Amino acid sequence: MKKYKKFFMFLDNFSKIIITSHENPDADAISSEYALYLLLKKLGYNAAIMTCEEIPEKYSFINIGNYINVYSRENIINEDLSDAALVVLDTNTPTNTGYIYNLIKDFIKDIFIIDHHEIDENIFNKEKSIIDENSSSTCEILYNIFKYCHVDIDFPAAQAIYAGILYDTGSFIYPKTSSKTLEIASILVNKGVIPNNIYSNLYEMNSLSSLRLQSKVFSEIEFYHYNKIALQVMLKTTLEYFKANYEDGDNIINLPLKCKDILVSVFFKENYNGILRCSIRSKNNIDVVGIAKKYGGGGHTTAAGFKCTESLEIVKEKVIKEIIQLLG
Numbered sequence: 001m002k003k004y005k006k007f008f009m010f011l012d013n014f015s016k017i018i019i020t021s022h023e024n025p026d027a028d029a030i031s032s033e034y035a036l037y038l039l040l041k042k043l044g045y046n047a048a049i050m051t052c053e054e055i056p057e058k059y060s061f062i063n064i065g066n067y068i069n070v071y072s073r074e075n076i077i078n079e080d081l082s083d084a085a086l087v088v089l090d091t092n093t094p095t096n097t098g099y100i101y102n103l104i105k106d107f108i109k110d111i112f113i114i115d116h117h118e119i120d121e122n123i124f125n126k127e128k129s130i131i132d133e134n135s136s137s138t139c140e141i142l143y144n145i146f147k148y149c150h151v152d153i154d155f156p157a158a159q160a161i162y163a164g165i166l167y168d169t170g171s172f173i174y175p176k177t178s179s180k181t182l183e184i185a186s187i188l189v190n191k192g193v194i195p196n197n198i199y200s201n202l203y204e205m206n207s208l209s210s211l212r213l214q215s216k217v218f219s220e221i222e223f224y225h226y227n228k229i230a231l232q233v234m235l236k237t238t239l240e241y242f243k244a245n246y247e248d249g250d251n252i253i254n255l256p257l258k259c260k261d262i263l264v265s266v267f268f269k270e271n272y273n274g275i276l277r278c279s280i281r282s283k284n285n286i287d288v289v290g291i292a293k294k295y296g297g298g299g300h301t302t303a304a305g306f307k308c309t310e311s312l313e314i315v316k317e318k319v320i321k322e323i324i325q326l327l328g
Contacts, residue, residue, distance in 0.1 A: 001148060003130050004130070004144070004145055004148040004149075006127070007112060007114075007130055007145070008149075010085070010110070010112050010128060011040075011045060011085065011087075011112075013085070013109075013110075014083055014084055014085040014109060014110070015046060015083040015084070016046050016047075016048070016080075016081070016083060016084040016085070017040060017045050017046065017047040017048070017084070017085055017087060018047075018048055018050050018081070018084055018085070018086045018087065018104070018108065019033050019036055019037055019040075019047060019048065019049045019050065019087050019089065020033065020049070020050045020051060020086065020087070020088060020089070020097050020100050020101075021033050021051070021088065021089045021090045021091065021097065022090055022091040022096040022097060022098075023052065023053060023096060023097060023098035024053070024246070024247075024271070024277075025051065025053065025055070025059075025090075026090075026167060026168075026250070027059055027062070027163050027164050027166070027167035027168070027202060028090055028137045028138050028139055028164040028165075028167055028168040029089060029090040029091075029138070029164075030055060030059050030062055030063075030068065030160075030164075031062050031139050031142075031160040031161060031163045031164030031167075032089045032090055032114070032137075032138040032139050032141075032142050032160075032161075032164055033049050033051070033068060033089055034049070034062055034063060034067060034068055034156075034157075034160045035139065035142045035146075035157050035160045035161050035164075036087065036089065036114075036142055036145075037049050037067050037068075038067075038154075038156060038157045038160075039142070039145065039146055039149065039151055039157070042151055043149065043151070049067060049068045049069065050071045050076070050100055050104075051068060051069070051070050051071065051100075052070065052071065052097070052098040052099050052100050053070065053098065054070055055068055056245065056247040057205070057245075058201060058202060058205045058206075058247070059163075059201075059202075061159075061163075061201045062159065062160050062163055064156040064159075065156065071100070073099060073103060076100065076103045076104060079104075081104055081107040081108050082107065083109065084104075084107070084108050084109065085108060085109055085110045085111065085112060086101075086104065086108050086110070086111045086112070087111075087112050087113075087114065088101075088111060088112070088113045088114070088115075089113075089114050089115065089138050090114075090115055090116075090117075090138040091113075091115060091117065092113050092115040092117055092119045092129070092131060092298070093298070094111055094113070110128065111128065112128050112129065112130075113125075113128065113129040113130070113131070114129070114130045114131075114138060114141055114142075114145075115129070115130075115131050115138060115141075116131070116132055116133060116134075116135040116136070116137060116138050116140070116141060116168075116176075117131075117133070117298050117299055117300060118133055118289055118293075118298055118299065118300065118301075119131055119133075119298070130145075133300075134176065134178075135176065136165055136168055136169045136174070136176045136177055136178065136181045137164050137165045137167070137168035137169065138164065138168075139160070139161045139162075139163075139164025139165050139168070140161075140164075140165055140180075140181060140184060142161055142164075143161050143165075143184050143188075146161075153188070153191055154191070155191060155192045155193070158188045158191035158192065158193050159188075159192075159193050159198065161184075161188060162185060162188040162189070162193045162195075162198055163198050163201075163202065165181060165184065165185060165188075166185075166195075166198055166199065166202065167202055169181060170254070171199065171203075172185070174302070174303070175285060175301070175302060176300070203251070206248060207244070207245075207248070209242045209243050209244040209245075209248065210244055210245070210248035212242045212244070213234070213238065213239070213242045213244040213248050213249060214248070214249070214251070214252055214255075216238060216242065217232050217233070217234050217238065217249065217252050218232065218252065218255060220232070220233070221256065223262075224320050224323075224324070225320075225323070225324045225327060227261045227262065228261065228262060228263045228264065228327055229262070229263070229264045229265075229266065229320065229323050229324070229327075230256035230257075230259075230262045230264070230265045230266065231265075231266040231267075231268075231316070231320065232252055232253070232256070232265075232266070232267050232268070233267075233268045233269075233312065234249045234252065234267070234268070234269040234270065235270045236270045236271065236272060236274055239270075239271075239272060240272075246269070246271045246272060249267075249269050252267055252269075253265050253266075253267035253279050253281050254281060257281060257282075257283055263282060263283060263284060263286055263327065264280065264281070264282045264286060264288065264323050264326075264327070265280070265281045265282070266278065266279070266280050266319060266320070266323070267279045267280075267281075268308070268312055268315070268316065270312075275307065276307070276308040276312060276315075277305060277306070277307050277308060278292075278295070278297075278305055278306055278308055278315060278319060279303075279304075279305040280292060280299075280303075280304050280305060280319070280323075281302060281303050282301075282302045282303075283302065285301060285302060286301075286302065286326065286327070287301045287302075287326075288301070288302065288303075288304050288323070288326070289301055289304040290326075291304065291319065291322045291323065291326070292304035292305055292306045293306075294322070295307075295308070295309075295315070296309075
């Protein structure tokens with residue numbers, strides 16, 4: 001296909017390919033980095049994955065061969081990037097990659113983006129991107145790129161792609177789960193992927209501190225607008241108290257949506273560095289991505305988020321008002 005052909009025509013202009021994804025990487029981000037690295041190495045490209053954060057323990061099973069390594073600021077500065085290109089995965093905003101982009105942007109020659117999130121047309125370069133908003137995940141796009149190249153998907157790549165798809169479809173229940181998505185999953189299982197193992201690694205390896213953290217946050221849930229909106233908060237102090245990891249709060253936002261009355265779930269979460277983020281989830285195809293975009297974020301129709309630049313109380317009040325207007 002034309003969009004895949006232009007990707008490899010782009011890569012052929014450089015002697016080194018740097019692969020990265022967004023900060024606070026999830027299973028789709030990590031898996032797509034890993035799968036693309038395996039593909040490019042098979043095709044003979046000089047590729048490297050450059051991340052700025054340790055892989056959460058529950059995702060470590062993806063990294064067979066330990067090809068995903070954390071680069072410190074000093075490591076990056078010492079890299080020769082004079083003839084390198086950056087491929088950004090699972091976000092269409094390069095600045096979302098953490099400190100990596102700011103450190104290398106003046107040294108790399110160009111950037112290519114592969115993503116499945118909604119985009120801001122005003123700041124986007126269509127010629128140097130593969131964006132498929134209909135794909136369930138970036139890993140689904142990576143599967144299609146493998147097929148385009150006629151490269152066999154061996155077990156490590158198959159496991160990674162399956163993990164990314166499983167995570168970003170909410171275990172095959174989110175709206176963008178298509179018959180094609182399920183067909184891909186079936187093919188990957190035939191490659192040796194064991195669905196129960198992937199699910200167990202992603203969702204059944206939480207620590208006791210994680211359970212206590214989730215219990216605490218969930219116990220303080222707030223309801224708005226005739227109980228149609230649920231709001232939860234996870235602060236740095238709470239993480240410290242329970243000695244929990246930031247990613248231990250990943251699934252908290254989905255819990256309120258199990259209630260038939262709740263249409264929108266809002267989750268404010270602060271990491272150990274004091275950075276506050278807002279995640280929004282909805283059901284019945286209620287479009288919340290527009291709210292996230294107003295605050296410099298993005299995502300999907302029913303799953304979006306942004307990094308907060310104002311205090312919790314200020315942003316909280318604004319977001320609730322926005323959602324109430326949306327619901328009418």
